[in-house]
Amino acid sequence: MGSTCETAIECGVGFECYTLAPGGYCMPGAPGGPTACREPEHPCPAGTVCSPLPMHQISGVCLRPCETADDCRANYHCDFVYLFPGDAQSPHSPEKVCWTVCEFGVDQMCNDDPMISSLHGSCRQDGTCDCGDRYALNPDTGRCR
Numbered sequence: 832m833g834s835t836c837e838t839a840i841e842c843g844v845g846f847e848c849y850t851l852a853p854g855g856y857c858m859p860g861a862p863g864g865p866t867a868c869r870e871p872e873h874p875c876p877a878g879t880v881c882s883p884l885p886m887h888q889i890s891g892v893c894l895r896p897c898e899t900a901d902d903c904r905a906n907y908h909c910d911f912v913y914l915f916p917g918d919a920q921s922p923h924s925p926e927k928v929c930w931t932v933c934e935f936g937v938d939q940m941c942n943d944d945p946m947i948s949s950l951h952g953s954c955r956q957d958g959t960c961d962c963g964d965r966y967a968l969n970p971d972t973g974r975c976r
Contacts, residue, residue, distance in 0.1 A: 833895035853958035865892045882924035883914040894928040903929035917945040931958030932973035943976040951975035
């Protein structure tokens with residue numbers, strides 16, 4: 832769970848490789864994508880947490896919980912995951928999980944303030960933000976301000 836992957840075969844039976852995450856991310860699923868979780872109707876396997884994926888319509892996916900960044904892979908952070916990053920009122924994981932700051936191609940995830948429509952940076956393939964000339968990286972969030 833949460834391991835790197837390129838294909839579902841590497842994740843094992845009942846798991847899918849979510850290739851939009853940097854280095855791939857093994858999570859419960861079937862061919863075509865992750866299985867949606869929703870507590871208590873569709874719970875996650877033991878040792879995982881049902882969390883929204885930022886900026887996605889899926890109700891939730893099972894992610895690996897953590898206490899510190901040392902529990903996570905390189906370029907993954909240990910924090911609460913919000914459906915709309917930067918919006919404290921949006922649905923979020925019930926506890927800290929290992930996930931990336933942004934998803935490649937979804938550059939609006941690099942804005943520290945979700946209410947701003949301009950893009951302050953771009954998301955690199957490794958899941959980190961590259962800030963534009965007039966913006967600085969917020970060391971607390973990994974996003975541009």
